[in-house]
Amino acid sequence: QSVLTQPPSVSAAPGQKVTISCSGSTSNIGSNYVSWYQHVPGTAPKLLIYDTAKRPSGIPDRFSGFKSGTSATLGITGLQTGDEADYYCGTWDRSLSDWEFGGGTKVTVL
Amino acid sequence: QVQLQESGPGLVKPSQTLSLTCTVSGGSVSSGGYHWSWIRQHPGKGLEWIGYIYYSGSTYFNPSLKSRVTMSMDTSKGQFSLKLSSVTAADTAIYYCARTVVTVNRPYDTPAWFDPWGQGTLVTVSS
Numbered sequence: 722q723s724v725l726t727q728p729p730s731v732s733a734a735p736g737q738k739v740t741i742s743c744s745g746s747t748s749n750i751g752s753n754y755v756s757w758y759q760h761v762p763g764t765a766p767k768l769l770i771y772d773t774a775k776r777p778s779g780i781p782d783r784f785s786g787f788k789s790g791t792s793a794t795l796g797i798t799g800l801q802t803g804d805e806a807d808y809y810c811g812t813w814d815r816s817l818s819d820w821e822f823g824g825g826t827k828v829t830v831l
Numbered sequence: 832q833v834q835l836q837e838s839g840p841g842l843v844k845p846s847q848t849l850s851l852t853c854t855v856s857g858g859s860v861s862s863g864g865y866h867w868s869w870i871r872q873h874p875g876k877g878l879e880w881i882g883y884i885y886y887s888g889s890t891y892f893n894p895s896l897k898s899r900v901t902m903s904m905d906t907s908k909g910q911f912s913l914k915l916s917s918v919t920a921a922d923t924a925i926y927y928c929a930r931t932v933v934t935v936n937r938p939y940d941t942p943a944w945f946d947p948w949g950q951g952t953l954v955t956v957s958s
Contacts, residue, residue: 723877753941754934754943754944756943756944756945758878758945764950765835765927765947765948765949765950765951766878766927766929766945766948767946767947767948768944768945768946768947771932771943771944771946772943772944777946809877809878811878811880811944811945813934813941813942813943817894818894819880819893819894819895820880820893820941820942821880822877822878822879822880823877824877825877825878
């Protein structure tokens with residue numbers, strides 16, 4: 722059981738927006754940057770967001786990251802069929818002295 | 832463009848040692864500023880960070896796996912490796928290697944993000 726809680730699934734129609742929450746505590750999200758990863762099973766996971774809100778080169782601005790207190794959020798606007806994947810948040814937990822990933826959220830484009 | 836590729840046996844017997852290698856191309860494992868991690872995903876489950884190694888040989892492991900994990904690096908071959916001892920069925924997973932950016936801290940650097948990742952390799956523990 723991860724210390725970072727994500728909803729198991731979210732869905733929306735093409736062109737719509739989805740948000741994925743990642744809820745933690747003061748020992749992880751509350752005191753560290755968050756990163757987000759997109760994973761299509763069978764392929765290499767891809768970094769989408771680092772340092773909570775920054776996008777690597779090549780990641781479209783449809784993807785955004787935000788944090789408030791002990792919760793982080795990934796937003797995806799203009800949803801496309803190619804966005805169907807599992808999404809994971811991650812951060813350092815200073816109490817566990819370990820890197821933690823969220824349980825993952827499956828995004829479905831209706 | 833840096834690429835990573837995992838390799839190793841896909842089947843390991845219980846109680847034996849799992850050994851995997853990650854080959855890095857398009858960049859150097861000894862370039863400063865990057866650490867190199869192993870991450871795994873149990874079937875149908877989420878991701879679990881195993882630990883990292885730096886080209887100097889310094890390592891940090893997930894406390895829950897620390898007693899069974901060894902990592903090493905061969906800079907001449909552009910490779911780093913994972914050994915996990917005394918495996919059980921619970922170690923069956925897809926194993927990924929990833930380049931790691933860290934936050935410099937004392938007494939050890941802490942991961943900040945992972946990019947890029949390898950495609951992953953499935954390791955099954957079974958007799």
